[in-house]
Amino acid sequence: MSEAQSNSTTEKCIEIRNMNKWYGDFHVLKNINLEVCKGEKIVICGPSGSGKSTMIRCINRLEEHQQGDIIVDGTELTNDLKNIDAVRREVGMVFQHFNLFPHLTVLENCTLAPIWVRKTPKAEAEATAMEFLERVKIPEQANKYPGQLSGGQQQRVAIARSLCMRPNIMLFDEPTSALDPEMIKEVLDTMVSLAEEGITMLCVTHEMGFAKKVADRVIFMDQGEIIESNNPHDFFDNPQHDRTKLFLSQILGH
Amino acid sequence: MTEQTYAPGTYPDLPPPSETVGPVHWLKANLFSSPVNSIVTLVAIYLLYLALPSAFNWLLIDATYVGETRKDCAPGGACMAFIGERFNLFVYGFYPAELRWRVNLAAILLVVAGAAVLWDKMPARKHMMKFAMIYPLIGAWLLSGGLFGLEYVGTHLFGGLMLTLTIGVTGIVFSLPLGILLALGRQSKLPIIKYFCIGFIEFIRGVPLITLLFVASTMLSYFLPPGTTFDLLLRVLIMVTLFASAYMAEVIRGGLQALPKGQLEAANSLGLNYSQAMRLIILPQALKISIPGIVNTFIGLYKDSTLVIVIGLLDPLGIGRASVADSAWLGLSTEVYLFVAVFFFISCFGMARYSLYLENKLNTGHKR
Numbered sequence: 001m002s003e004a005q006s007n008s009t010t011e012k013c014i015e016i017r018n019m020n021k022w023y024g025d026f027h028v029l030k031n032i033n034l035e036v037c038k039g040e041k042i043v044i045c046g047p048s049g050s051g052k053s054t055m056i057r058c059i060n061r062l063e064e065h066q067q068g069d070i071i072v073d074g075t076e077l078t079n080d081l082k083n084i085d086a087v088r089r090e091v092g093m094v095f096q097h098f099n100l101f102p103h104l105t106v107l108e109n110c111t112l113a114p115i116w117v118r119k120t121p122k123a124e125a126e127a128t129a130m131e132f133l134e135r136v137k138i139p140e141q142a143n144k145y146p147g148q149l150s151g152g153q154q155q156r157v158a159i160a161r162s163l164c165m166r167p168n169i170m171l172f173d174e175p176t177s178a179l180d181p182e183m184i185k186e187v188l189d190t191m192v193s194l195a196e197e198g199i200t201m202l203c204v205t206h207e208m209g210f211a212k213k214v215a216d217r218v219i220f221m222d223q224g225e226i227i228e229s230n231n232p233h234d235f236f237d238n239p240q241h242d243r244t245k246l247f248l249s250q251i252l253g254h
Numbered sequence: 255m256t257e258q259t260y261a262p263g264t265y266p267d268l269p270p271p272s273e274t275v276g277p278v279h280w281l282k283a284n285l286f287s288s289p290v291n292s293i294v295t296l297v298a299i300y301l302l303y304l305a306l307p308s309a310f311n312w313l314l315i316d317a318t319y320v321g322e323t324r325k326d327c328a329p330g331g332a333c334m335a336f337i338g339e340r341f342n343l344f345v346y347g348f349y350p351a352e353l354r355w356r357v358n359l360a361a362i363l364l365v366v367a368g369a370a371v372l373w374d375k376m377p378a379r380k381h382m383m384k385f386a387m388i389y390p391l392i393g394a395w396l397l398s399g400g401l402f403g404l405e406y407v408g409t410h411l412f413g414g415l416m417l418t419l420t421i422g423v424t425g426i427v428f429s430l431p432l433g434i435l436l437a438l439g440r441q442s443k444l445p446i447i448k449y450f451c452i453g454f455i456e457f458i459r460g461v462p463l464i465t466l467l468f469v470a471s472t473m474l475s476y477f478l479p480p481g482t483t484f485d486l487l488l489r490v491l492i493m494v495t496l497f498a499s500a501y502m503a504e505v506i507r508g509g510l511q512a513l514p515k516g517q518l519e520a521a522n523s524l525g526l527n528y529s530q531a532m533r534l535i536i537l538p539q540a541l542k543i544s545i546p547g548i549v550n551t552f553i554g555l556y557k558d559s560t561l562v563i564v565i566g567l568l569d570p571l572g573i574g575r576a577s578v579a580d581s582a583w584l585g586l587s588t589e590v591y592l593f594v595a596v597f598f599f600i601s602c603f604g605m606a607r608y609s610l611y612l613e614n615k616l617n618t619g620h621k622r
Contacts, residue, residue: 062519081527089525099520103538103618112534113524145618165524 011038012071013169013200014059019068021054028054029065030224038168041201043211043232046221047247052204055221056171059202060091073168089117092162096174098154100146106133106157107142110164118165125164132160136190152183156190163194170194172203206251212236220244324583336583337593344573344593347413353405357416360396363389364423372608374615390427393420409487413568415597420487421494421559421569422601426552428495433502434541438532440507451503458500463558466493471565490562498555505551509544510536542616549609553602570594 014036021029029051036042044052057063058070061077061084070077072087101109110129114120120128133139136156138149146154155175162170172191176184188210195201195214205211211218211232218235220228220243228235228244236252239245260266273279285295316331319338327333337344346354367389370382397420400406412420439451458466470489513536521531541548563572574590577583 060523062522085525085527088523091523093520093523095516095520097514097516099514099516101517101520101535101539103542103616113526116530116534117525147618161524 012036013038013040013073014202015069015071016055016058017069017071019058019065019070021058021063021065021067028224029058032068032226034219034226034229036169036200036202039198039200040216041195041214042203042217042219043215044202044204044219044221045206045208045211045247045251046227049223050221051224052221053173056173056202056204059169059171060088060093062093089165090167091169091171092165092167093171093173094155094158094162094175096177098146098151098158098178100154100158100161102146105143105145106138106149109146109157110161113161113165129160129164132163133157135163135193136160137186150183151179152186155179155183155187159187159190159194167199169200169202172201172205174204174206176205176207208236208252220247222247332589332592333583333586334589336577336586336589339583340573340577343414343577344570344597345415347417347568347573348411349413349416350407350411353399353407356396356399356404356407360393361416361419363392363396364419390424393423409485410567412487414570414573417562417567418556418559418569421491421562422556424491425494425498425555425559429498429502429551429555430548432495432499433506434537436499436503437506437510440503441510455500455503458497459504463494463497464561464564466497467561467565469493486565487567490565490567494555494559497558498551501551501554502548505544505547506540508547509540509542512543513539542613545609545613545616549605553605556601556605557598570597 012035014034016032016034019029019032020027032055034055044056046052054063058065058077059072065077073090075083075087077083077087100106101112104112107126107129110132111120111122111125114125114128115122130139130142133142136159138153138156138160141149141153141157146157149157159175175191176187179187184207188207191201191203191210192214201214203210203215215232217229218232219226220235220239220241222243228239228241230240235244236248239248286292311331313332316328317334318327318331319334321327321333321335322339324333324336326335342351342354346357349357366382367386370376370379370386376382395401395404397412397416398407398409436451436455439447440455442448442451467490470493471486517535517539518531521535526534560569560571562569563575568576571594574594578587578590
């Protein structure tokens with residue numbers, strides 16, 4: 001798999017160099033270095049509190065980093081609001097708790113950003129939104145409010161909402177952690193089909209089946225550091241570090 | 255409940271047992287659920303029996319509604335003829351009689367503008383909203399005049415119901431946007447804006463409205479260049495609006511804090527900028543949560559307008575006090591204050607009911 005990766009295009013999509021972040025005195029991300037190529041699917045795992053969510057939230061500046069560089073699609077993330085907005089337009093994000101807008105219908109959730117940020121005409125934005133709602137298999141819910149949907153349906157709406165902005169990169173922050181077991185599959189299926197279309201994906205998740213199936217690379221983080229980064233085959237069958245082995249034995253143990 | 259059995263998957267929806275529904279059950283559950291509750295219920299019924307018939311007689315059976323003088327009023331009943339006699343004073347204050355059509359017109363237009371804002375099924379609402387936006391100017395022009403051929407009417411002639419409505423509507427219309435700005439400013443990352451807003455809110459909340467009204471009526475002239483005339487009612491309106499906006503800001507801040515952080519993060523991650531995120535995502539939800547508090551502040555403001563009596567403006571309560579002292583109609587304070595109370599109650603109860611309606615309408619079933 002690593003050969004396939006080196007043969008494919010090496011155009012950099014995300015570059016993180018020597019990035020550090022603190023919450024007050026707490027050193028939450030330590031010297032993070034990560035390069036993501038266009039079209040790459042990356043799964044990030046690790047124990048809770050290891051900084052995985054914080055790291056991907058730095059990529060669209062929901063969190064500020066204090067040291068080092070983050071370059072997304074050629075735009076460096078600084079305090080410049082213009083750059084931040086430019087990056088956020090190109091980077092979609094799906095949250096653990098969906099964060100749909102409860103006062104808007106499903107369709108309005110999906111068309112809001114295209115209309116206000118991309119200045120897409122309303123009819124066109126609605127057509128696009130219906131297209132993506134069909135992709136995530138819930139077009140019939142378009143005129144309902146998020147509160148009337150199940151968790152799995154809400155998360156699929158959240159994915160469609162992000163896709164409506166036609167992002168180059170998708171970030172998933174534990175997208176299935178808040179779901180009932182019977183709903184996890186429908187969301188993962190959506191994510192798998194998305195991965196097959198070649199979008200760049202960074203996914204924080206504990207769904208190791210998903211990692212084995214779609215990831216080009218699996219990254220293991222612990223205590224704010226990237227401990228290990230490898231293709232899924234080697235990562236699961238031949239982990240290099242003790243901490244990785246311990247983690248894998250804990251989550252795959254039963 | 256019965257011996258009837260059903261095969262798995264075929265169990266029908268049965269009605270609830272008859273002893274748990276219906277009016278008899280309601281009485282049992284709510285009024286006679288325990289010995290103490292039964293006693294309280296019986297005592298309450300007895301007290302109502304004592305109070306209601308005599309109040310009913312006083313207000314309706316023995317009351318006099320039509321009459322010219324105090325002598326026309328039957329003894330032992332309410333002398334409502336007096337209210338009728340003074341009705342114009344209660345409604346228009348000292349507004350010149352031949353110009354009262356302007357007050358009436360302003361009131362009718364207020365109803366139209368208010369309907370456009372409050373009622374979302376209003377025909378041609380978009381255009382009506384534009385009208386509602388400029389209504390404050392039209393209303394001020396109609397009431398006060400002095401421009402475009404309308405005769406000037408000094409605000410010292412304002413009084414009664416129209417004065418209450420002028421203060422109430424102005425305060426409500428301007429304190430809400432001001433309160434929103436103050437609430438957002440208080441959360442600003444820019445220290446100057448933040449501390450200005452905190453200082454303003456805490457100062458205004460820390461001072462009684464009556465003090466601010468005295469400041470408006472007397473001290474303001476010390477701060478202004480000599481010779482400037484600054485209408486007294488206008489000063490009152492500004493003070494009342496600022497006062498209400500400080501309370502409004504805190505109510506709205508409560509609503510802002512009740513929203514999950516994820517809402518702003520989701521808006522940001524979609525590329526919405528600050529003002530878009532606030533306007534489209536945060537404020538609609540925060541204001542919805544704050545409706546009870548906002549309407550509470552509105553009602554408080556509306557009733558506080560009676561305080562203008564201390565600086566010589568006569569609202570319905572002030573007119574009432576003056577009327578009670580009329581030597582030709584002595585001893586009618588009950589009737590007068592009852593009338594004033596009913597007037598305020600109707601307005602405030604209306605606002606309260608509207609707020610409930612609005613809450614229901616905006617409920618999109620996302621409560622967890």
